[in-house]
Amino acid sequence: MMILDEDYFIPPKRERKRWYNHPRHTYTPINMATKNTGIKETSPLLQLPRELRDEIWELVFNSIRLTFGLRSTTSHVEKYLKPAPHSLALLRVCRQIHHETRDIWIQRVLFNFEEPQTMLNRLSELPDSTVSKIRHLRLTGSPMMRYLKGFDDLMYRHESVFQLLPALRLDCLTILAVATTAPAAPEYDAITNLINRGNGWKELRYITRSSRMLGFTPSRSHGSRETGDICRQPQPGFWNNRLLSKDGEGSGASVQVYRSLEENDCTSVLHPHRRESLEQTPDEHKINEFGRADEEEMTRGAGARRALLVLVKRGENTDVTQKSPGYGKERDMKARFNKRSWRSRKKVIIWTPLDDEKDEDDVGNGWARPLIRRAAQALDDYHDIDEI
Secondary structure (H helix, E strand, O other): OOOOHHHHHOOOOOOOOOHHHOOOOOOOOOOHHHHHHHHHHHOOOOOOOHHHHHHHHHHHHHOOEEEEEEEEOOOOOEEEEEOOOOOOHHHHOOHHHHHHHOOOHHHHOEEEEOOHHHHHHHHOOOOHHHHOOOOEEEEEOOOEEEOOOOOOOOEEEHHHHHHHOOOOOEOEEEEEEOOOOOOHHHHHHHHHHHHHHOOOEOEEEEEEOOOHHHOOOOEOOOOOOOOOOEOOOOOOHHHHHHHHHHHOOOOOOEEEEEEEEEEOOHHHHHOHHHEEEOOOOOOHHHHHHOOOOOOHHHHOHHHHOEEEEEEEEOOOOOOOOOOOOOOOOOOOHHHHOOOOOHHHHHHHOOOOOOOOOOOOOOOOOOOOOOOOOOOEEEEOOOOOOOOO
16 A cells, blocks of 8 residues: 555544554563463362373373264265364363373374275374374274275285284274174184284274174185185184184283173173173084084074174283285285385275175175265264264
8 A cells, every 4th residue: 555645644633543653562472381380370180290180181082082984874875974173172272281191192092994995094194103102993894805906806804904004003903893784704704814813903802793703604705715615613712722822822812702782782792791701612522513504593583683792812922013914915915016005005996886786695896986976074973982
């Protein structure tokens, strides 16, 4: 704006001043040390001993869930879930609280991913030093990841997916295999492979919506080329022996199976008073025939609608760093692409659409379909972090 000389010297009426004649206020910097001292003197919370405050911070972060990924609703509408915007507001209260909590929160909150692709996309962008601090992770979805460019009818199981995140050192990994139409054989094969070859976690909680996983007949569909037919063994004894051979007899490693006392409620199996321990102990003379026929109490009626929890605890002082899963590169995602990171690998992955034809297990031939339009976003609304 150009100011004319004659206008500049005309005095304003009464006590008013032109904008360009207002005196400039001096800036007084805020002394944050003094500011924080004032907050500490007036805040009962910050006057508590540091040990009590640390317990409070841990309780707060233990109740926080950060969710990412596509979730299908009951009306078959997909929504992309993301955390509430103020989930980590505690970190921004003041400098002192930020200083006390900046290294705690990532070890306490639950990172919840609705499908493996989102998990890999999110965590592969973080430095390994950050990923290694994550202690609690939950993954929902299909028990295997499949279909890469140029390869048809391939399955990539969880233990192979986690190979792409070598920095993970989880205290607890939770996998929710809770699809309503999920076949039992792949679920059984998935948990078996996690016990045999999985790493990156100290404790595994594998949850299924149905009890069919421990009562189905042998099935070749979705079986691995190494094992052929998927035939059940008495559990958890078989899994427990495999884990002990992996971690050592005196390591304290264990596998336990729990079954919900209620129908159609997957979360109930996480509560000790709402579940029962399950152990399959066939007679010695029938051991060779075990798993050859359906166990109707597990696969039909009300019994089939009771959730299962397979709780796997690794041995003390066991090295849980990621290792090669020990099978051919056709099923090892890391070996397939010459050990390149997911950041470069994801650019060549094709997520094929579901075929119209279904196979005998009523599972489509595609794992994830490309989005025609962007899914609506929604905030993750929960009261308990273990809600499904």
